[in-house]
Amino acid sequence: MLGRFKRLWDAKPMKTHYDAVIIGGGLHGLATAYFLARNHGLTDVAVIEKRYIGFGAAGRNTAIVRANQRTQENLPLYKEALDLWPVLTRELDFNLMFYNCGNLNLAHSEAALKAMRLQVASAQFQGIDSRLLDAKECRELVPALDISDRPRYPIFGGMFHPPGGIVRHDAVVWGLARGAAKRGVHIHQGTSATGIGVEGGKAAWVDTDRGRIRTPRVLNAAGAYSAGLANRFLGQRLPISVLTIQAMVTQPLKPLLHHVVSSGAYHCYANQTLKGEIATGAHMDPWPNYTTQTTAHYIKHQAEAVTEFLPCLKGLKFMRTWGGLADMTPDMAPIMDGHSPAEGYYLDCGWGYFGFKSSTVTGKYMAQYMATGECPEILKPFALKRFEEHRLMGETAALVDYTANN
Amino acid sequence: MAFTITCPVCGPRDGYEFRFGGEDKGPRPEAADLTPAAWCDYVHMADSRPGVQKEWWVHRQGCGAWFTIHRDTVANQEVSLNLLEAAE
Amino acid sequence: MNRLKHLPTLRITPGAARSFTYGKHTFEGLQGDTVATALFANGVRVFGRSLKYHRPRGLYSLDGECSNTLMEVDGVPNVRTETTPLTAGIRVAAQNVMGRPELDLLGVLDAFSWAMPAGFYYRMFHRPARVWPLAIQQIRKAAGLGRLSPDFRMPGRFDEIYPAADVCVLGGGPAGLSAALAAAERGLRVILLEARPWLGGAFEYRAADDGDGVALHRKARDLAAAVAARPEIRVFTQAPAIGVYSDGQVTAFQRGGPDQSFDERYIEIRAAAVVVATGCGERPLLFEHNERPGVMQPACAQRLARTWGLLAGTEAVFSVGHDLGLEAAVDLFDLGLKVAAVADIREDGQDPTLVKALAQRNIPLLKGWVARKAHGGNRVTGATLTSVNGRFHRRLTCDLLAAAAGLTPATGPLTLAQSQLAFDPHTGYFLPRTLPKGLQAAGRLLGLESWAAVTASGRRAGLQAAADAGADCQAAIRESEAALRDLPGAVRGSKFVIAPGCGRKAFICFDEDTTVKNVDQAMAMGFDVPELIKRFTSAGTGPGQGGIPGHNLPLYVAQTGLSPDAHPRPTTARPPLVPTLLATYAGAQHDMSKRTPLHDLQVACGGRMERVGVWTRARRFTDDPRCRTEILNVRTNVGLLDASTLGKFLIFGPDALKALQRVYVSDMARMTPGRAKYSAMCNDDGCITDDGVVVQTAENDYYFTTSTARAGVTVEWFRYHTRYDGWCYHLVNLTDAYGVLNLAGPKAREVLSRVTTADVSNAAFPYMGYREMAIHGVPVRALRLGFVGELSYELHVPSSYMPALWDLLMEAGRLEGIRPFGLEAQNALRMEKGHLIIGSESEQRTTLHDVGLGFLWQREKADQRLVGAAALMQTERQPGRLKLVGFKMADPSGPPPRDGSPIVDARIRGYVCTARYSFTLKEPVGLALVEDGLAQEGARLAIYEDGCQGQLTHAVVTPYPFYDPEGRRLRQ
Ligand SMILES: Cc1cc2nc3c(=O)[nH]c(=O)nc-3n(C[C@H](O)[C@H](O)[C@H](O)COP(=O)(O)OP(=O)(O)OC[C@H]3O[C@@H](n4cnc5c(N)ncnc54)[C@H](O)[C@@H]3O)c2cc1C
Numbered sequence A: 001m002l003g004r005f006k007r008l009w010d011a012k013p014m015k016t017h018y019d020a021v022i023i024g025g026g027l028h029g030l031a032t033a034y035f036l037a038r039n040h041g042l043t044d045v046a047v048i049e050k051r052y053i054g055f056g057a058a059g060r061n062t063a064i065v066r067a068n069q070r071t072q073e074n075l076p077l078y079k080e081a082l083d084l085w086p087v088l089t090r091e092l093d094f095n096l097m098f099y100n101c102g103n104l105n106l107a108h109s110e111a112a113l114k115a116m117r118l119q120v121a122s123a124q125f126q127g128i129d130s131r132l133l134d135a136k137e138c139r140e141l142v143p144a145l146d147i148s149d150r151p152r153y154p155i156f157g158g159m160f161h162p163p164g165g166i167v168r169h170d171a172v173v174w175g176l177a178r179g180a181a182k183r184g185v186h187i188h189q190g191t192s193a194t195g196i197g198v199e200g201g202k203a204a205w206v207d208t209d210r211g212r213i214r215t216p217r218v219l220n221a222a223g224a225y226s227a228g229l230a231n232r233f234l235g236q237r238l239p240i241s242v243l244t245i246q247a248m249v250t251q252p253l254k255p256l257l258h259h260v261v262s263s264g265a266y267h268c269y270a271n272q273t274l275k276g277e278i279a280t281g282a283h284m285d286p287w288p289n290y291t292t293q294t295t296a297h298y299i300k301h302q303a304e305a306v307t308e309f310l311p312c313l314k315g316l317k318f319m320r321t322w323g324g325l326a327d328m329t330p331d332m333a334p335i336m337d338g339h340s341p342a343e344g345y346y347l348d349c350g351w352g353y354f355g356f357k358s359s360t361v362t363g364k365y366m367a368q369y370m371a372t373g374e375c376p377e378i379l380k381p382f383a384l385k386r387f388e389e390h391r392l393m394g395e396t397a398a399l400v401d402y403t404a405n406n
Numbered sequence B: 001m002a003f004t005i006t007c008p009v010c011g012p013r014d015g016y017e018f019r020f021g022g023e024d025k026g027p028r029p030e031a032a033d034l035t036p037a038a039w040c041d042y043v044h045m046a047d048s049r050p051g052v053q054k055e056w057w058v059h060r061q062g063c064g065a066w067f068t069i070h071r072d073t074v075a076n077q078e079v080s081l082n083l084l085e086a087a088e
Numbered sequence C: 001m002n003r004l005k006h007l008p009t010l011r012i013t014p015g016a017a018r019s020f021t022y023g024k025h026t027f028e029g030l031q032g033d034t035v036a037t038a039l040f041a042n043g044v045r046v047f048g049r050s051l052k053y054h055r056p057r058g059l060y061s062l063d064g065e066c067s068n069t070l071m072e073v074d075g076v077p078n079v080r081t082e083t084t085p086l087t088a089g090i091r092v093a094a095q096n097v098m099g100r101p102e103l104d105l106l107g108v109l110d111a112f113s114w115a116m117p118a119g120f121y122y123r124m125f126h127r128p129a130r131v132w133p134l135a136i137q138q139i140r141k142a143a144g145l146g147r148l149s150p151d152f153r154m155p156g157r158f159d160e161i162y163p164a165a166d167v168c169v170l171g172g173g174p175a176g177l178s179a180a181l182a183a184a185e186r187g188l189r190v191i192l193l194e195a196r197p198w199l200g201g202a203f204e205y206r207a208a209d210d211g212d213g214v215a216l217h218r219k220a221r222d223l224a225a226a227v228a229a230r231p232e233i234r235v236f237t238q239a240p241a242i243g244v245y246s247d248g249q250v251t252a253f254q255r256g257g258p259d260q261s262f263d264e265r266y267i268e269i270r271a272a273a274v275v276v277a278t279g280c281g282e283r284p285l286l287f288e289h290n291e292r293p294g295v296m297q298p299a300c301a302q303r304l305a306r307t308w309g310l311l312a313g314t315e316a317v318f319s320v321g322h323d324l325g326l327e328a329a330v331d332l333f334d335l336g337l338k339v340a341a342v343a344d345i346r347e348d349g350q351d352p353t354l355v356k357a358l359a360q361r362n363i364p365l366l367k368g369w370v371a372r373k374a375h376g377g378n379r380v381t382g383a384t385l386t387s388v389n390g391r392f393h394r395r396l397t398c399d400l401l402a403a404a405a406g407l408t409p410a411t412g413p414l415t416l417a418q419s420q421l422a423f424d425p426h427t428g429y430f431l432p433r434t435l436p437k438g439l440q441a442a443g444r445l446l447g448l449e450s451w452a453a454v455t456a457s458g459r460r461a462g463l464q465a466a467a468d469a470g471a472d473c474q475a476a477i478r479e480s481e482a483a484l485r486d487l488p489g490a491v492r493g494s495k496f497v498i499a500p501g502c503g504r505k506a507f508i509c510f511d512e513d514t515t516v517k518n519v520d521q522a523m524a525m526g527f528d529v530p531e532l533i534k535r536f537t538s539a540g541t542g543p544g545q546g547g548i549p550g551h552n553l554p555l556y557v558a559q560t561g562l563s564p565d566a567h568p569r570p571t572t573a574r575p576p577l578v579p580t581l582l583a584t585y586a587g588a589q590h591d592m593s594k595r596t597p598l599h600d601l602q603v604a605c606g607g608r609m610e611r612v613g614v615w616t617r618a619r620r621f622t623d624d625p626r627c628r629t630e631i632l633n634v635r636t637n638v639g640l641l642d643a644s645t646l647g648k649f650l651i652f653g654p655d656a657l658k659a660l661q662r663v664y665v666s667d668m669a670r671m672t673p674g675r676a677k678y679s680a681m682c683n684d685d686g687c688i689t690d691d692g693v694v695v696q697t698a699e700n701d702y703y704f705t706t707s708t709a710r711a712g713v714t715v716e717w718f719r720y721h722t723r724y725d726g727w728c729y730h731l732v733n734l735t736d737a738y739g740v741l742n743l744a745g746p747k748a749r750e751v752l753s754r755v756t757t758a759d760v761s762n763a764a765f766p767y768m769g770y771r772e773m774a775i776h777g778v779p780v781r782a783l784r785l786g787f788v789g790e791l792s793y794e795l796h797v798p799s800s801y802m803p804a805l806w807d808l809l810m811e812a813g814r815l816e817g818i819r820p821f822g823l824e825a826q827n828a829l830r831m832e833k834g835h836l837i838i839g840s841e842s843e844q845r846t847t848l849h850d851v852g853l854g855f856l857w858q859r860e861k862a863d864q865r866l867v868g869a870a871a872l873m874q875t876e877r878q879p880g881r882l883k884l885v886g887f888k889m890a891d892p893s894g895p896p897p898r899d900g901s902p903i904v905d906a907r908i909r910g911y912v913c914t915a916r917y918s919f920t921l922k923e924p925v926g927l928a929l930v931e932d933g934l935a936q937e938g939a940r941l942a943i944y945e946d947g948c949q950g951q952l953t954h955a956v957v958t959p960y961p962f963y964d965p966e967g968r969r970l971r972q
């Protein structure tokens, strides 16, 4: 009987040398490890994880996936990521439970509709299905919506994006870990990176609390902890604010919401998981934090917000709330870079609250970057230099309110 | 967690009354001879380390004062300077 | 069902019948019943079906730790019937059943549980890929308890309060009551939260005594009365704590009713100190079919009888591991229940009085024995007991199996408050190893059991909390500690989890149908610590969260010896500790939109009001979305716009000019008295954040306006950017104190001159002039500006005069055809004039140069470390930026492109910011942000509108302003 329940990945002894060391057993780290092995034959790879894989945002996110971003630099990346879920499900032989329910994003003002028009048309221009709906069409899609004048921000319309949906985040973590381990990648849980060594301008080793590992390639993929590590290990300063973000679920119930619904004006999204819970979250406590504790303020705000546009949810109960960390950049776009400040040192961070959806494709291209040393074209716009060069990404139209700089 | 900040004017108040104003980076540099890198460092870059940092806050829903506190970003708690000095 | 009568502990009112419906039946319960006890009294035993296997489920505890008794009440799903008071006329229905709860067609699923091992979702349904979409639909249908209609509207009155106290006590048992009294005696203000409708905790229904002949329920009620008599103590009953945070913040909700002003309310407390005295529940015992209807916790059976007068069965078997379990057996026997046997996990250590009491009643006590299996389907019909070593078995007939492994402390509040818990082998509990500052724990949750010890520990905690809150009571604390030392300490507890030799259906989590086998499977796959097991098997993630598995899972995992956790480690608890309605969290749902002083007058004129940022404003005054008449009236006659939302500020003091120089890009030293200066602010990226006008009203004295959106942050902004300088200036936000009317149109002067004696001729009050004048005695700051491109006066007056001024002007302008205009008309008018709105013609990364306002930057101004200067220098000639351009359509007879439409070639090159059909120019015009390569006059823009299917429309870059480029109309 137990034979059918084999370990998904084995704990291997830690070696003193690897061809590549990845700091952080989150989605990005595991995906990169997987693609290093799968696409580039680089199997002598160690993933170093402080706690257990999926401990960070990988295990705390609400797993919304979509490809209707604002800029043309982002769109292709997210589109490829969306297309990857079924492919990886097959390839990993692990059901990632991609629930392709589509995302409806509500507009509560003329200005929001205008912003959506740009997003919708940009997506369409790139061959991605995205449509503008009026309020009535929104309600036809989501009968629970209140499209009357009662809410403080009445619904003007919305942006519907059929290819999006939700994925089971834990499944992605475990599936990638199993897939990577099968190809020879070592996953070292309960192991903290404590330093990065540089010799002659090149990355040379990673120190851990279980000893030193020599390696010519290091990826800093420690999620929200990346910026702090970069600073401590290499003195690198990054344009990142780490904020606590919370999410919560109601008690499960029979199908009620058939799409992901979100609203910028209310700082809020809601969707029903396959387990029947309504998951909701979105706005962040706007000051830097490394705590994953929750607040009274947030859950109350969330209840106020979500029941404004989905009033029937007042009859449900929240049963659990939790916190995670989001590393925010000033332009709401990630930083993917390499060879600075040391050759062979790679960085993949700044994924804020949107780095689940892109994790697999990022892993694919970061793996290519690490294996070849050459930055793939698709990642080039995400270089750190853009901040110094006054070329913010424009992923958000409005100013971001997380720093005092605006 | 709850969050309490001690405003120099109003005393201890709920943290949501305040707005964060960044790590303390010192006075504004002169613009004329700033390289893009130095400019970026002042404007955008931060240490973002877990632990105690000196940072700016404004009492937005109160007296409006800007002031600095020391805060432990791991516990999200204000740290009194006396305690800090004693620990050093 | 007949109720027991005349018990001093009853909480029901005999004779006060309350009728309600359950499915097709009409039942009667009594005043004082919960929905669950009323159903039970009417013979209901199967309350619902389990999530996965559709197993029948019944009453198990009485505090709602699991989903067994969640039901739909009046359309609200997942109501905890065990804690919901029965009210007359409610409609109750079972959940997750196909058919009736007793005969559920999906009950067959139970036979296929082998096909659903731990994490089976991850390993099934994806091969071949096409089955997955079908599987999703089935999974969704099967998942979830309860239904909610999309049209459901929650009835009831919801409210919120934010009380403060010196000490907040969680739990109204003897420990909490003693703590509250001790703190109150020191003169402190105390808030006490109790989840049940009455005080007394786990003592208020017990007939036993502590050897002094006084029944415990008497003592508990006397103590409760003493607390009720203290004016310093504010008691909230029916008010479970749901969150405990740092700095003494506690949240709770309270059930109200017809006698109160609310049906349920959210409570957020700030206290200087918190005492957690939440006591214990019973720890579930794991054996085959340990959740059959008829299996219940001993205290559940005891409270059914003592509080509600209901005997849970006729013949019972008890399987316990604690003295309270023995006491329940004795007590229930005395109330008329037959007890076939009592199995006690413990070989020894039982309270001798209880052992004697059992013997006197001829109840066999099997020491070192435990229930191994419950027999029966919808109801228990028997129980197999086994010796703990698994060697001997015995089968007994019964219709009630009262089973618990022991007690489990309600540590949720401690965990939430960041107390470190550690496993204590003596009690088998997770006990607080450290308590954060301002937090105290007391009573049974520390393992204490006797009345004296529990109350003494409460008293000590209350005094310590008083000290935490600043009271001087060290001597009393020392005394209370000494008193506690002389009393019996924590009692030994059992760590037993699962009966030997039980089969595949021993449930560690009822809500998720997680069996011990599932836990084994997860561990075999590498999920070997409780947090990961929870994730993989879902145990503890259902409606009751950790209520059932919370304590057993870590105990079990540690006992397997296969986990890296050699000692049990507590699983996390997360708020809310009790599932809480979103309606309750939302509370009163206060809405705080600002209205201008002219709100009602504009509505009376047909204004279509809209929320815009923090304000409610008039979008337009007719049905026409293009606002033709409003626009043309401004162009030909005169219009009136409520611009009260503009930011309005005074800045004065010796360093006021320095502050202005720091944030405004222009040289603010060069100002002419009586003239307004238009300028802009940038952030450190050189990106434009605001524009407005500044006037100097005296030496060191300025008045300025900001855009509506920036009004709220302007003071903060000035102070932030001067925070190191120690400059002396005062900044006063007059935004709400003043209203603004914009009187605009070629006939504006005629109208104005009719209401004031001031000279408003072009010579006396030219374009960009600033005048202070009186209109019928109302003091007015008047600015001659031209945002909409016409002769116009911005009249700033104290808010209270605004309605009067509006009426005056509307009356005075009747001949000229004055009409109000709204935001949409303003938007079209100003766009024709080429005036930008920040956020509309700019985005986050748009610099002053990009929108063509670079000329405002006077870089040679004296060193003031201008915000944005470095970036303005560095980006001035940077290629590849998005620039603001004007455009007209290649085919002027077509419609204008929709705002936001991208401009493309092979790539996206920019987008339309605002485009409108110009009623003045009789063709569409617009503004767009495009890459600099496309920004030259005459460049052809290809516009990709959403839904165009690749059919591009074309426009040509045209200089702007489109309307009155020479600006003659402003100056006329
Ligand atoms: C509440 C919440 C909701 C979200 N919702 C969504 C969503 O709906 N859609 C979406 O696309 N994204 C969402 N996200 C964002 C997404 O989860 C993250 O962007 C993404 O998981 C980050 O990448 P990662 O997985 O590599 O980081 P993580 O999962 O955080 O991985 C980083 C890992 O590094 C480890 N680590 C840290 N320091 C060290 C060290 N010194 N040595 C070794 N290991 C270390 C950590 O333990 C952690 O496991 C959400 C995030 C949160 C918190």
Ligand SMILES: [Zn+2]
Pocket: B007, B008, B009, B010, B011, B059, B062, B063, B064, B065
């Ligand atoms: Zn203050």
